[in-house]
Amino acid sequence: MLNDLLPQNDSPIFCRVSINNDEKWVHGIITYINMEKNIAEIFLSAKYFKSYFNEGSKIVVKSLDENIETLFSGSVSKKVISIRKQAITIQINKVLSYNNQRKYERFRVNYPCRIRYEENVSYIASISDISLGGGLIHSDDLFEEGKNIGIDMFVTPKITISFTGKVIRRIADKKGGYNYGVQLVDIDDANHNLLFELIEYLQTQKKHLAQEWKMFNRLKYSVYAISIFGIFLLIFIVFASKAI
Template sequence: MSSDLLPQIDSPIFCRVSINNDEKWVHGIITYINLDKNIAEIFLSAKYFKSYFSEGSKIVIKSLDENCETLFTGSVSKKVISIRKQAITIQISKVLSYNNQRKHERFRVNYSCRVRYEENISYIANISDISLGGGLIHSDDFFEEGRKIDIDVFVTPKITISFTCKIIRRIANKSGGYSYGVQLANIDDENYNLLSELIEYLQTQKKHLAQEWNMFNRLKYSVYAISILGIFLLIFVVFASKAI
């Protein structure tokens, strides 16, 4: 990543944002980053500005491209929503970059799920991250790393996606319980089709954000153009009145 990056409108750099270590991640677009000055600006959907973000909040941003994942932490120094800008300014405190080892893009979700860990024994959990290759499970119960588990994800009251995963990582949460990184091990055709449809739907959410960003920029430049035209019109009227 260059030290001063201004992406083009037709190729946004998507990122995921978490405030104060919240497990809820939201999508954003990096519109400016300067690593020499430790400053970045993130475009976000207008619906998050009222209550989700506040100045001084600790923030984590993950940006992923084909070859590298960049993670940087910091704090929100400013949030602006106006005709000129709809973004939060980040004072960066730490930057980490590493090779992207993931084969599939991950998406933030918030679904209840059932973990079938042993025969005739199941546990209620929550899945906050999902992809075609696995996900991130949160549970108050302890499961062994390396163990295969069956998971039923309750997407809607009528749609459940079931598959078998292997626990590849376990992290104890500060608030209690555990977060489990799971890798997809086995899934039948019917459930794979359901999972693929879910991923396709989640991808549209990113497209909606990109559309909102494009609409915001078009509106901003339209206002600029109208303002400039109005100034020229005013000057013309003034000179015309003097000529008369």
């Protein structure tokens, strides 16, 4: 990344943000980052400002710019929601950049799922992100790395997406369970179509954030223009009244 990064309106740099190691990630847009000063600014939807973000909170940010995925952590030094700005300022403590090895974009979700690990044996788990290439699953049960597992993801009471995945990574979490990185290895046509439709839906949610950002900027610049016009109009009226 560049030392000073100001993305254009038609090319936002999306990111995902987690507060205080919360498993809930929210989408944002990086509007400014300065690696020399260890400062970043992130635009976020207004609905998160009241309760989710507090000054001093620890924060982790994942961003993807072209083929580089950047992970950095720090703390929220300021949050501002006004006509001029709708963003949090982050004091960066640690940065880790690496080449992106993923072929597919991942999306944050929170769906229950069933793991078919052995014949006639199944386990209840949850899936926290999904892509066309796999996902991240949390379970209290221990599964072997390299093992193929059946996964039934319950998107709604009426929609279930089933596929076979390979456990390629297992990481113990602080709550006593495990996070599993699962690579999709087999899916039939009907379930692939359902998964594709789900990914398309999740992409539209991200586009809504980009649209909110554009509308916010347009409103901000419109207010600036109206303010400047009002100042000139006031000056004109003052000079006109003196001339009379």
